[in-house]
Amino acid sequence: MTPIAWIGDAVDAIDTPALVLDLDAMERNIARMAAFARVHGVRWRPHAKMHKCAALAQRLVAAGAAGACVQKTAEAEALAAAGVQDLYISNEVLAPAKLARVAQLARTLQQRGGRLAIAVDSDEGVDRLAAALAGAQSAIDVFVEIDVGQGRCGQPPGPAAAQLGKRIAAVPALRFAGLQAYHGKAQHLRSADDRRAAIAAVLLLVRDTLDAFAQVGLAVPLVTGAGTGSMLHEAASGIYGELQSGSFLFMDADYAGNDAEADQPVFEHALFVKSQVMSRGPRHAVCDAGHKSHAIDSGLPVVHRPEGGLVWRYGNGGDEHGLLHADEGQPLPELGQTVWLVPGHCDPTVNLHDMLVGVRGGLLQGRVEELLRVDARGALA
Amino acid sequence: MTPIAWIGDAVDAIDTPALVLDLDAMERNIARMAAFARVHGVRWRPHAKMHKCAALAQRLVAAGAAGACVQKTAEAEALAAAGVQDLYISNEVLAPAKLARVAQLARTLQQRGGRLAIAVDSDEGVDRLAAALAGAQSAIDVFVEIDVGQGRCGQPPGPAAAQLGKRIAAVPALRFAGLQAYHGKAQHLRSADDRRAAIAAVLLLVRDTLDAFAQVGLAVPLVTGAGTGSMLHEAASGIYGELQSGSFLFMDADYAGNDAEADQPVFEHALFVKSQVMSRGPRHAVCDAGHKSHAIDSGLPVVHRPEGGLVWRYGNGGDEHGLLHADEGQPLPELGQTVWLVPGHCDPTVNLHDMLVGVRGGLLQGRVEELLRVDARGALA
Numbered sequence: 001m002t003p004i005a006w007i008g009d010a011v012d013a014i015d016t017p018a019l020v021l022d023l024d025a026m027e028r029n030i031a032r033m034a035a036f037a038r039v040h041g042v043r044w045r046p047h048a049k050m051h052k053c054a055a056l057a058q059r060l061v062a063a064g065a066a067g068a069c070v071q072k073t074a075e076a077e078a079l080a081a082a083g084v085q086d087l088y089i090s091n092e093v094l095a096p097a098k099l100a101r102v103a104q105l106a107r108t109l110q111q112r113g114g115r116l117a118i119a120v121d122s123d124e125g126v127d128r129l130a131a132a133l134a135g136a137q138s139a140i141d142v143f144v145e146i147d148v149g150q151g152r153c154g155q156p157p158g159p160a161a162a163q164l165g166k167r168i169a170a171v172p173a174l175r176f177a178g179l180q181a182y183h184g185k186a187q188h189l190r191s192a193d194d195r196r197a198a199i200a201a202v203l204l205l206v207r208d209t210l211d212a213f214a215q216v217g218l219a220v221p222l223v224t225g226a227g228t229g230s231m232l233h234e235a236a237s238g239i240y241g242e243l244q245s246g247s248f249l250f251m252d253a254d255y256a257g258n259d260a261e262a263d264q265p266v267f268e269h270a271l272f273v274k275s276q277v278m279s280r281g282p283r284h285a286v287c288d289a290g291h292k293s294h295a296i297d298s299g300l301p302v303v304h305r306p307e308g309g310l311v312w313r314y315g316n317g318g319d320e321h322g323l324l325h326a327d328e329g330q331p332l333p334e335l336g337q338t339v340w341l342v343p344g345h346c347d348p349t350v351n352l353h354d355m356l357v358g359v360r361g362g363l364l365q366g367r368v369e370e371l372l373r374v375d376a377r378g379a380l381a
Numbered sequence: 382m383t384p385i386a387w388i389g390d391a392v393d394a395i396d397t398p399a400l401v402l403d404l405d406a407m408e409r410n411i412a413r414m415a416a417f418a419r420v421h422g423v424r425w426r427p428h429a430k431m432h433k434c435a436a437l438a439q440r441l442v443a444a445g446a447a448g449a450c451v452q453k454t455a456e457a458e459a460l461a462a463a464g465v466q467d468l469y470i471s472n473e474v475l476a477p478a479k480l481a482r483v484a485q486l487a488r489t490l491q492q493r494g495g496r497l498a499i500a501v502d503s504d505e506g507v508d509r510l511a512a513a514l515a516g517a518q519s520a521i522d523v524f525v526e527i528d529v530g531q532g533r534c535g536q537p538p539g540p541a542a543a544q545l546g547k548r549i550a551a552v553p554a555l556r557f558a559g560l561q562a563y564h565g566k567a568q569h570l571r572s573a574d575d576r577r578a579a580i581a582a583v584l585l586l587v588r589d590t591l592d593a594f595a596q597v598g599l600a601v602p603l604v605t606g607a608g609t610g611s612m613l614h615e616a617a618s619g620i621y622g623e624l625q626s627g628s629f630l631f632m633d634a635d636y637a638g639n640d641a642e643a644d645q646p647v648f649e650h651a652l653f654v655k656s657q658v659m660s661r662g663p664r665h666a667v668c669d670a671g672h673k674s675h676a677i678d679s680g681l682p683v684v685h686r687p688e689g690g691l692v693w694r695y696g697n698g699g700d701e702h703g704l705l706h707a708d709e710g711q712p713l714p715e716l717g718q719t720v721w722l723v724p725g726h727c728d729p730t731v732n733l734h735d736m737l738v739g740v741r742g743g744l745l746q747g748r749v750e751e752l753l754r755v756d757a758r759g760a761l762a
Contacts, residue, residue, distance in 0.1 A: 013478075093659065098396065319732075335503060377759075
């Protein structure tokens with residue numbers, strides 16, 4: 001495929017649509033996150049389901065992160081193959097063929113001085129994982145996932161989770177590593193009060209579960225969870241030892257819609273879809289970025305004008321087109337004009353692209369400094 | 382990346398989530414479409430923005446299709462590189478660097494005995510295309526796109542379109558090839574009467590435009606357009622000479638929601654996401670396919686049970702998970718059980734996957750017969 005950009009090119013020369021990363025903004029976001037974790041005395045293990053890029057996972061570790069989270073076995077394999085050493089599959093894996101790969105990867109990472117961890121939420125999950133590890137001459141860290149309000153995976157909080165912990169601890173190749181308590185939905189509540197209340201409810205459930213573990217005499221080394229939208233509360237809880245927040249790195253339009261909170265670091269948009277106007281009607285313009293270029297599960301992208309000026313409204317034009325509207329009496333963009341979009345949701349947007357075009361010096365005067373491969377793009381399995 | 386399937390494997394052994402193509406169902410769909418076009422005496426040029434797969438484009442040509450449509454320059458390049466000979470970029474291209482690639486591709490295809498066509502909808506578009514072709518020692522077929530109700534790209538129908546046709550005809554390297562009149566939205570109107578009425582309105586606009594071309598003395602060799610949802614009416618119009626329908630090949634849940642019409646061929650679902658239950662709650666199960674595995678712009682996927690029996694409801698579980706619900710008192714799927722999904726919208730779903738797993742003999746007893754590369758996956762530019 002024709003490359004969308006060359007290192008050293010001016011921003012203007014980047015083909016469209018392209019996923020462009022403002023490296024300066026991203027580095028400021030990393031510094032803010034590192035400072036936040038330091039102040040709260042918690043570890044951070046940013047979720048690589050968002051960026052899917054080994055180079056970025058390693059840059060985050062260099063800035064102090066403990067490693068990377070992933071959601072899928074294939075993501076873990078792709079990042080490990082590109083050099084990432086400390087990986088946590090923060091999700092359940094049930095298929096025996098996939099668990100054999102997990103066991104293989106645990107051994108590979110261990111031999112390299114790295115480490116693999118995984119989540120479970122059922123007896124069956126523990127037993128199958130134990131069977132896969134049995135012949136693998138390696139060990140793996142295992143977290144018990146509890147459902148703290150997300151309504152998706154996870155054991156109910158309390159005694160059932162503690163029983164699962166004991167089942168793990170009874171298998172020599174499985175190291176009980178702690179609790180995963182993640183409430184993804186809470187992060188997208190718009191009001192700061194609602195987010196605070198949702199995480200307060202989470203903390204009660206985690207405390208109950210910690211009590212249940214104490215009653216069966218099993219120490220819980222770590223509670224892991226949280227995301228960009230709610231991490232202020234998990235970090236301040238004294239219970240969570242590790243934050244999984246990933247979106248702070250790029251920031252999307254959805255997170256930016258949350259109410260601001262004192263003490264919450266302000267992260268900048270660092271990820272943009274560069275597009276171009278390729279058709280003009282009397283009352284609208286059409287750009288070359290539709291929902292094959294950006295995910296729309298959390299809403300349409302928002303137009304961003306680095307040069308200032310009026311912002312057009314983006315309307316759904318289907319898979320390959322975006323419609324641009326202006327307020328009454330205001331000018332539309334011209335044929336051929338560059339239009340920048342902030343995606344509604346970073347994670348599935350990055351997963352549409354093979355490459356991130358890293359720009360230094362801003363979207364107006366900057367140059368392409370690096371091309372970042374999205375190593376785990378399409379790593380679904 | 383670990384392969385998701387091996388040729389010869391039983392369906393059971395396909396890793397999840399995977400995009401599985403029922404080859405028998407697809408071949409029946411192709412035969413129905415070929416018969417439909419034959420009966421109506423129209424050419425068909427199925428849109429490859431849907432399947433993005435050179436092997437399928439060539440299989441359709443072998444079944445009688447005139448060639449393939451694409452939406453993007455990079456799609457045309459990817460399919461041409463994999464051997465497709467007759468391509469139509471049914472969309473506008475404005476960027477000079479991209480038009481240079483279009484000119485290069487036109488020459489390459491011409492030298493191979495193939496052909497490239499493109500759409501325009503502005504004076505600027507014609508002039509830039511002419512400039513790109515000037516030095517390329519090749520020619521290209523050019524369609525004038527008119528807006529017949531989609532409200533996206535295209536000149537207004539009537540005299541303005543005819544003037545654009547004359548501008549094309551005046552450039553030696555540009556061969557005026559006809560009109561593109563595509564009303565994508567009309568295909569997704571649920572009621573047969575509404576679709577019929579929408580296309581009746583389209584036909585009036587196309588006739589007006591043909592009159593305007595007659596008045597300036599420019600012959601219109603072809604009118605091209607239509608999609609799976611409305612093609613019955615375009616095919617019967619006596620005006621359209623070519624149908625661009627692509628979705629008939631795989632059929633998605635959205636098209637299947639349209640009212641049936643007499644004389645419209647019935648196409649079968651041939652494209653499925655194979656997924657697996659990886660967590661169970663008391664009132665829901667969780668499968669390993671979320672909206673990184675299937676697009677949700679036209680609604681969530683629908684659960685399909687090849688073995689019959691009750692069908693669970695699919696609920697949004699985020700990027701990597703799907704929630705499965707059963708009616709009151711009915712059983713949920715078990716941990717590890719396979720769950721088949723029919724995607725809401727084929728086109729952006731295929732664009733998420735690197736590979737289509739072609740199965741022969743059905744989803745229950747079948748075997749993997751071929752692995753089809755999605756050649757133009759991520760070919761956005």
